[in-house]
Structures are given as structure tokens and as C-alpha cells.
Amino acid sequence: MKYETVIGLEVHIELATESKIFCSCSAKFGGEQNDHVCPACCGMPGMLPVVNKHVVDLGMAAGMMLNCHINRTTTFDKKSYYYPDLPCSYQTTQWFSPICVNGTLQIETSKGKKDIRIKQIHMEEDAGKLVHDDWTNTSLVDFNRTSVPLIEIVSQPDLSSAEEVVAYLERLRSLLRFAKVSECRMEQGSMRCDVNLSIRPEGSDKLGVRTEMKNMNSISAITRAIEYEVSRHIDALENGTEELVQETRRWDDIKGKSFAMRNKETAGDYRYFPDPNVMPIVIDDEWFDSVKNALPEFPEIKKAKYIELGLSEYDAGMLSESISLCECFEAAYEVCKSAKEVANWLISDCMNIVNKKQWTVDMLNLDGKSLGMLISLVMEGKVGRTNGKKILEAMFDDSSINPGEYAEQNGFIVSNDTSLIESVIKEVMAQDEKSVTDYKNGKEKALMALFGKCMRQLKGNCDPQLLQKLLIDCINKA
Amino acid sequence: MKLFTAETEVKTQKKVVLDDMILTKDLPTCAGSKMLDGYMSLFDAQVVTKLSEAQIGICGKANVGEFAIDLLGETSYYGACTNDGKLVSASAEIVKTGKADAAIVLDVNGAPRRAAAQSDLVYIKPTYGTVSRYGTIPAACSGETVGVISTTANQCKEILGIIAGHDDKDGTSHADTVCQKIKTSSEKITKIALISAFNVDSDTAAKIDNFKTVIEKSGVSCHTVEGEKLLCARVAWNILMSAELCNNVSRYDGIKYGHRASEYTTIGELYTNSRTEAFGDLLKTAILYGSDTLSTENYMKVYDKALRIRRVVAEYFDELFKEYDAVLLPGCSKSFYTEKDIETNKYISFEENACTAPASITGLPAVVAGGVQIVGKAFSDAGLLDLAEIYEKGGK
Numbered sequence A: 001m002k003y004e005t006v007i008g009l010e011v012h013i014e015l016a017t018e019s020k021i022f023c024s025c026s027a028k029f030g031g032e033q034n035d036h037v038c039p040a041c042c043g044m045p046g047m048l049p050v051v052n053k054h055v056v057d058l059g060m061a062a063g064m065m066l067n068c069h070i071n072r073t074t075t076f077d078k079k080s081y082y083y084p085d086l087p088c089s090y091q092t093t094q095w096f097s098p099i100c101v102n103g104t105l106q107i108e109t110s111k112g113k114k115d116i117r118i119k120q121i122h123m124e125e126d127a128g129k130l131v132h133d134d135w136t137n138t139s140l141v142d143f144n145r146t147s148v149p150l151i152e153i154v155s156q157p158d159l160s161s162a163e164e165v166v167a168y169l170e171r172l173r174s175l176l177r178f179a180k181v182s183e184c185r186m187e188q189g190s191m192r193c194d195v196n197l198s199i200r201p202e203g204s205d206k207l208g209v210r211t212e213m214k215n216m217n218s219i220s221a222i223t224r225a226i227e228y229e230v231s232r233h234i235d236a237l238e239n240g241t242e243e244l245v246q247e248t249r250r251w252d253d254i255k256g257k258s259f260a261m262r263n264k265e266t267a268g269d270y271r272y273f274p275d276p277n278v279m280p281i282v283i284d285d286e287w288f289d290s291v292k293n294a295l296p297e298f299p300e301i302k303k304a305k306y307i308e309l310g311l312s313e314y315d316a317g318m319l320s321e322s323i324s325l326c327e328c329f330e331a332a333y334e335v336c337k338s339a340k341e342v343a344n345w346l347i348s349d350c351m352n353i354v355n356k357k358q359w360t361v362d363m364l365n366l367d368g369k370s371l372g373m374l375i376s377l378v379m380e381g382k383v384g385r386t387n388g389k390k391i392l393e394a395m396f397d398d399s400s401i402n403p404g405e406y407a408e409q410n411g412f413i414v415s416n417d418t419s420l421i422e423s424v425i426k427e428v429m430a431q432d433e434k435s436v437t438d439y440k441n442g443k444e445k446a447l448m449a450l451f452g453k454c455m456r457q458l459k460g461n462c463d464p465q466l467l468q469k470l471l472i473d474c475i476n477k478a
Numbered sequence B: 001m002k003l004f005t006a007e008t009e010v011k012t013q014k015k016v017v018l019d020d021m022i023l024t025k026d027l028p029t030c031a032g033s034k035m036l037d038g039y040m041s042l043f044d045a046q047v048v049t050k051l052s053e054a055q056i057g058i059c060g061k062a063n064v065g066e067f068a069i070d071l072l073g074e075t076s077y078y079g080a081c082t083n084d085g086k087l088v089s090a091s092a093e094i095v096k097t098g099k100a101d102a103a104i105v106l107d108v109n110g111a112p113r114r115a116a117a118q119s120d121l122v123y124i125k126p127t128y129g130t131v132s133r134y135g136t137i138p139a140a141c142s143g144e145t146v147g148v149i150s151t152t153a154n155q156c157k158e159i160l161g162i163i164a165g166h167d168d169k170d171g172t173s174h175a176d177t178v179c180q181k182i183k184t185s186s187e188k189i190t191k192i193a194l195i196s197a198f199n200v201d202s203d204t205a206a207k208i209d210n211f212k213t214v215i216e217k218s219g220v221s222c223h224t225v226e227g228e229k230l231l232c233a234r235v236a237w238n239i240l241m242s243a244e245l246c247n248n249v250s251r252y253d254g255i256k257y258g259h260r261a262s263e264y265t266t267i268g269e270l271y272t273n274s275r276t277e278a279f280g281d282l283l284k285t286a287i288l289y290g291s292d293t294l295s296t297e298n299y300m301k302v303y304d305k306a307l308r309i310r311r312v313v314a315e316y317f318d319e320l321f322k323e324y325d326a327v328l329l330p331g332c333s334k335s336f337y338t339e340k341d342i343e344t345n346k347y348i349s350f351e352e353n354a355c356t357a358p359a360s361i362t363g364l365p366a367v368v369a370g371g372v373q374i375v376g377k378a379f380s381d382a383g384l385l386d387l388a389e390i391y392e393k394g395g396k
């Protein structure tokens, strides 16, 4: 019999806010254990939750990127369960009235385009982390991550293969990074995925027994886990190797197998009820519009625009992968009006620096307007390209640098003083008579050696074409 | 008998006592529970900050029933307080004996109102959201309010004026312009509905009659209204209070602070043993009841219904306020309780709260004076205290 796979995803995404959802502690990744904590986020009595408005902004932005309906009145609820990493023994989440419902995400696979329906997006707080010390046989708890804001994006069971799941996750990541909702870094746990999977005979409209794999945090592991689960389910149905039960399973990527989690860890009644300490959040038109207007265009729209500006498919694709590159590109282009030049500077020079610093693209902190000014200076021949790169590096270290002023202060302005250039040329020719002779005897390369020496002496502050012309003139006259 | 769970010397002219549900940085805050015995908060409650700013000294912490859900403090880990065989509330007794000018309390289940009614003190439970709950130990957040017990209405007014106001740290706190409304009386109370649906003993009935006679002298008219609908507030409040309490005390798990059992092998045993050892019977009952009302099976049948009843009670008050300026009802059904009352009926505080539940569940302001309780429109706090003052002056 032929089977089809039915998959629904629950994706948890940590939001890119400065502070936590209900207190002012830092929500940044890292830090020493229990560095980012206060009485509120480690469960001490007496602190009351005050909703971080930026969390709602990002929740809305995520919903808008996924074509969701935004609930204009949204509430928070409490979900109770005991675990040492949950300091209040309840998690504040959205159960009765989530911020976004009914959206779609379009994916593209080898089989073409497909719309995946989004059931809902809700906001909630993250839990802490337990650290087990086998040496002393103790467990320690780190509350840095408690109350870091999350959204959970719940899809309908519209996915039918590992390939589609990967396409979904990649598209989701790209859109949410673009809208600056989250960095979506699976390796840091800022994007985690629960996979709900069942199989049924092809064409059947009855859903099979569903299993859930929790907290998957690498795309390749998800692919392996799905493939394993599908074959386990088929095996169970065809060969009766086991009886399928609805349960939560843990994927062990090293063993390449999934295991049923003990019932105790998963069963339980969460006893949801509205949090009386958080007033319903009402999103008025002004708030709604301010979020809507700040949203970026979709990456493919930007790409098409860049191609229209004359960029190659490749360059346009590169730039439109990251919202930071897009923003920088657009601001620089506004100033210098040469798409090609800006693309070159960004894709080669800037990315070189980013790589050297071991940053990710999204950490690019360059002011696009300043970049445009720098490119203009180089294009107008006022600053040499090599010196331009030096200025660029300085701009990475200090984003307040004005390239024009910086060039002047550091002697990077090109001089067109012919007599000065000629005196340098004469000096160089006197020092390197051999190259002069070689050039006169037809060795073209000798000219480059002389050119290089002159340029170095002039500290790069010379229009290369002018220098070459004067150099040839001087040699010919000599 | 332990009136104070912590005491300290103060040199200020005016001094107040805080009940032990209000967190202080310098004194332990234990909520009357073994679970929090010796607990030191890292921060002061907002009301504490405001009192200090106003140069009012805090002379100590008053013993309180475990998480303030009982009758008069009898479930405290530090023991019940009695006077002449009668149960008394520690905060009321401290004020009555002049050890403090006022007591600042967290009114969770009406204990301060019962205490004030029985010891002839004046008490105000202000409109919900006008005094910050930041730094109060959470029990039943949707209805609990910081209140003031004192000897005179004027004194209550003065202290309330200091502690009321908007606080960014409390998400349920009203805007400051709204909070300020409770400090000035806009309309005089002239017409009162006297609710007759509550059963009371003869002494309490006499207090109500006396109050009525006195205020009528100043031209306030009292009209008897049955007010049966207010009786259902009790059941609904018991559900909401237990559910929220169950959730709020779930943080005391023996992991981070508070009592931890010495014997356990698994994490489950750590939780169970710590909580079994440190929580008292009444609290345990409320936890179990609350947990049950929130279960998937009972949520719609019980919890959601309680939320609807809350609305019914609020709407009934609205209806009364169309015709009357305030509603008079008893603060409790008896003029005193003894330890025997509790021995005979362990859950007496879930029955005797019938008189206090209507104002708790709706967040309306309630003033106790002359042994009776007057519930007013939202933000009419100053008007209610004016009425208490009229009573104090014998209707003149």
C-alpha cells in the first residue's frame, strides 16, 4: 500500500527584544549563569508582570509576514506545571485569545509552490535551563532564559514530506529575520521545532495515529527524524512491529532513533486560566499601522527591484538574503546612485570585513548613507580605492565616522597637483633606472613597478589615470 | 500569642504596622506560612516606599493567617491571636491597643473587614487598582487589595492618600488621574440600600440598626433591599480565590527558597514532601479545590461559571447604584468568633466570607465603620470615608 505523510509543525522562536517579556532583565543570549535575572523572572513573590510592548510589536510583525489575522484584543493566560526550570511553576502564555490566527506561508520545493496554512501565533515566556552535574550528582538551574519572549507558530497539518518541512522552516526563518522578529538561530536555541507526524493510506481522509517529536533544533536532524518516524510508522502498520500510540517522542540524533518519553514527563493537565495580573492588550489602528508600515518588502520583491536597477541575478540574490544588506544597499544607493558600485562594495569589501570579524551578516552595523558618501568620494576620484577600503574599515569600528571628514583628517584626499606628482615621479625614476630602461626596451611590466612605487610615495592619494599619463610622459621625455 | 512576627523601633511621629503579606527588604515576610518562615525579600513593596517617602515609620509586621485566606489569622504558622477567648486579628489588635496608628493589610478574603467590624475600628478596602499591589505576596490577585485599618475615618483617609496612586510596576494599576479620584469626595452619599439577605446574629443586627439611626440624623436615607443576588458572590469568589491561590502558591516548590524537606529521593518527592510539611490544612484544601476547578474537565463547568457570576454581581451593583449612592451590608455575620467555631467547622472562612465576597469579587471600595460594611461605586472611596466620619460624629 502507498502511504502519505501528514505533518504539522509548532515552531518556537525567541524574539529579538532587548529585555524580557515581563521584566527589564536582558533577553540577550549568553552571559554568565543567572546573570540576567531579577526577583520577577526567578519566581520570587511580589513582582507583577508588565508586558514589554516590543514583544507585541514583534508578535504582530510575525503575523503580518505570514498573512495572519491580528486579534485586536489579545490576552495572556497561565499554564501550570511543575519543573525546576520554571520558577513560578506556571508559564504565562496565550491560550484563549492568541495574537494572530489564520495565516499562510508559501513554500517552494522540487514539486512546485504550495501554501501551508498557519493556525495561530501566540506569545509566551521561555523557561530556564537545567544543568546536570554528573560528578556531584546534582542539578543546577540557570534562569537567564526564563521569561525571554517567544512566539509559537502553529501550522495546520499541511506538510507532507521532510523536503516540505525544510522549505517551510527556511522560508519562515528568512521572513522572520527579514522583519527583524528574531535571528532564528537554531544552534543557539532561538528557533526550535516540534514535529507532529502521522501517516495514512494515500487518498484517505482519516488521520492516522499522531506522534510528536519535541524541541528539534537542527534542520538536518529534523530531516533524519522525519524519515525515521515515517518508516517506523509504516513498519508498524504493515508488519505489526509495534502498536502506534499517540505520544511524545524524543529524537536521539546520535543513535538515529526516536524514543517514547516517559508518560510522567508529558501527561498532565495544564489548568489554563486568564492571568488576572495582565490586562487585555488592545491594539488600536495607530499601533497596528505603525507596525505594518515598518515592515519590509518580501525578499523576492527586493531582488526584482535590484535586478531592475541593473544588478546581476547573483548580486541581487545575495543582497536580498539579508535585511541588513538591503537596508544598507538602499541607503547607500540613495546617496551615490550607482547600484553596481554599492553592490560591489557590500558584497566584496564589506563582507570581507564581516567575515574577518566572524560576524553574521545581520550584525552588519554600517550606516548606509555613510557608505554611499564613501562610494561617491571614490567614484569622483577624490579618494583612492585602497584608501577607501581603509576608511571603510574605520567605519566598521566607529559608525559615527563621516567618510569625507575622515579622509581629510587622515590625508586620504587625492591630489591633482601635477607638479607634486611629477616631482615624485622623477624621484622614483632616479632611484629605479633599471625599470625605466626595461620599459623603454618594451617590458610593459616595468611600468607597473614604477607606477606602484609612485602611488605608494603619494600614499595612494592620486588619480591612477592621471599618474599613469604623467609617468609615461616623463619616461618618454627622459 | 504573637501579634508581631517582626518588630522594630521607629522614631517618626506616625507609625504603621504592615500585615505579613506585604514585602519588606529589612524585615522578614512570611505570609503566616512555614513555607516562607524567615523569608527576606530583595525589595520593598510600593506601599512601603510611599510610606517611607511620607516619613511614616513602619514599626513591624503583624501576624497574619496563612496567605490571608482565613477568618482572622487563626491559620498562621505563628499561632492564632485571641483576647478574652475571642479570636482577634493581629493587625486590628495592634491598632486598637495603640501600638501603631494604622495597619496596612492585604485584603484577600475579607479578614480585615471582619476584624474592623468586630473591634469597632475603621477600615477601607479601596477601589481595585488604585493602590499598587507591587510587593504584596500574591494570593488571589483578581480581587485582593491593599487596605488600611485605623481608629478614625480621617486617619484612614490620610494614609490612603499617601499609598494610593499609579504604579508602572503594577499592570492593573489605573492611570494616576483615575487613582487620584479616590482622594476627593465628589458626591455626597445621601441614599443607601440596606441589604437584608444576610443572616446575622443579634449583636451584629443591633450594630446595623445603630449605624442606620445615627446616619439618618444627618439626612442620609436608608432603604431595605433584599439583595439576594449578592449571596452568590461567595461561591464564585471561593472558586476564583482558590484557583488563583493554587496557581500563585505553586511557585513554593522547595527549589529556590522557602522550606525544603530534608527527606526525598526524587524531584517529585522533593515537591510533595516540602509542600506537605510547610503548608497548613486550610491552604491545602484551597489548593486542591482550586486545582480541581481549573482542570480541563471542570473549567467551563466551574471556573468559567464563577467568572460569569462575577459579572452578574457587578451588574447587580450597577443596578443598585442607579438608585442608591452606596450599599450597606454586614462585615461579618457574628460579633465575635472563638477557637471552638473553627474546630467545629474548619472551612468557616469560606462561609463567613459571604459578606465580604461581593466587594472582593467586583473590586468595589468598601468601608467598615460602626461594625457595618458600606460598599460604594468605583472610586467613591472618599465619599464612603466621609460617611464613616459622619457616623463617628454621631450623625452631626
Ligand SMILES: [Zn+2]
Binding pocket: A020, A023, A024, A025, A036, A037, A038, A039, A040, A041, A042
Ligand atoms: Zn527579570
